[in-house]
Amino acid sequence: MSAPALTIREIEPEEFDLVWPIFEEVVREGDAFVHTEETTLEQARAYWSAPPARAFVAESGGRVAGSSMIRPNQPGRGDHVANAGYLVASEFRGPGVARALCLHSLREARRAGFQAMQFNFVVATNASAVHLWTSCGFETIGRLPAAFRHRTLGFVDVLVMYRRLDF
Amino acid sequence: MSAPALTIREIEPEEFDLVWPIFEEVVREGDAFVHTEETTLEQARAYWSAPPARAFVAESGGRVAGSSMIRPNQPGRGDHVANAGYLVASEFRGPGVARALCLHSLREARRAGFQAMQFNFVVATNASAVHLWTSCGFETIGRLPAAFRHRTLGFVDVLVMYRRLDF
Numbered sequence: 001m002s003a004p005a006l007t008i009r010e011i012e013p014e015e016f017d018l019v020w021p022i023f024e025e026v027v028r029e030g031d032a033f034v035h036t037e038e039t040t041l042e043q044a045r046a047y048w049s050a051p052p053a054r055a056f057v058a059e060s061g062g063r064v065a066g067s068s069m070i071r072p073n074q075p076g077r078g079d080h081v082a083n084a085g086y087l088v089a090s091e092f093r094g095p096g097v098a099r100a101l102c103l104h105s106l107r108e109a110r111r112a113g114f115q116a117m118q119f120n121f122v123v124a125t126n127a128s129a130v131h132l133w134t135s136c137g138f139e140t141i142g143r144l145p146a147a148f149r150h151r152t153l154g155f156v157d158v159l160v161m162y163r164r165l166d167f
Numbered sequence: 168m169s170a171p172a173l174t175i176r177e178i179e180p181e182e183f184d185l186v187w188p189i190f191e192e193v194v195r196e197g198d199a200f201v202h203t204e205e206t207t208l209e210q211a212r213a214y215w216s217a218p219p220a221r222a223f224v225a226e227s228g229g230r231v232a233g234s235s236m237i238r239p240n241q242p243g244r245g246d247h248v249a250n251a252g253y254l255v256a257s258e259f260r261g262p263g264v265a266r267a268l269c270l271h272s273l274r275e276a277r278r279a280g281f282q283a284m285q286f287n288f289v290v291a292t293n294a295s296a297v298h299l300w301t302s303c304g305f306e307t308i309g310r311l312p313a314a315f316r317h318r319t320l321g322f323v324d325v326l327v328m329y330r331r332l333d334f
Binding site: 146148 | 241244247309312314316318
């Protein structure tokens with residue numbers, strides 16, 4: 001199929017319901033995301049879309065294909081480094097939506113004045129994600145041994161990835 | 168002077184007032200801790216001692232020499248890795264109190280079932296801390312370029328440190 005026309009827009013915390021079905025789906029898979037099925041809608045909303053976090057949705061043909069979130073990775077003297085997260089609906093998988101969301105969030109983070117972006121928790125066995133973030137300019141700056149309990153593989157490593165935005 | 172007799176005990180969230188003067192002091196120094204003077208008492212209490220975080224104080228001769236905090240570093244599929252933090256009053260500086268708090272928190276974390284401990288934000292210019300955590304078995308697994316705004320040095324690097332507890 002041809003690439004879907006994708007539009008990305010910021011949402012309000014009250015609109016998190018648009019994201020929740022994808023959040024639930026990704027959590028059930030248990031292979032890429034730290035949250036579990038025990039996470040409630042309100043916890044997920046607070047994590048993903050409550051200030052200082054800002055959430056975005058990628059829509060295609062009136063359907064929500066994925067979502068991104070950016071926020072300061074630390075308070076105070078570390079708040080010039082952004083953190084971001086991405087969720088893509090299974091029926092929209094493939095590199096297109098995640099890449100579009102990542103490039104969009106890099107632009108948004110730079111526009112908001114962040115000087116770098118950090119991913120704290122990239123599951124090392126999620127090869128397509130590692131490849132994609134690398135192609136978006138992120139470097140793997142560290143590897144956390146056995147820091148993720150993968151639903152089918154058990155304990156697997158986690159990568160910390162980082163890229164400067166001041167260019 | 169001889170080493171002070173140090174006792175370490177867990178405190179309740181309501182007892183955070185014991186820690187607050189040290190928190191304020193470390194924040195003013197601006198060279199090792201991510202929080203700033205804008206952090207309120209209630210924010211500090213929530214960060215340091217509200218569940219799932221657990222806070223401890225080290226007391227010497229009836230005075231609070233320092234404090235530690237342990238908590239899961241991530242929710243869900245990452246909650247087997249602990250995070251910890253340490254604050255030492257300036258008049259009790261030197262490796263003794265911080266080392267005692269670190270060794271105590273490693274024991275507590277292991278007892279609570281954590282399988283590893285991660286420090287997310289060790290300021291690279293804080294050489295005594297880097298040396299101390301290394302001597303306590305932590306490895307530097309990554310370096311975040313310019314991730315900390317040091318009060319006098321400007322942008323400096325931050326280290327991510329990690330050690331397994333399953334031994």
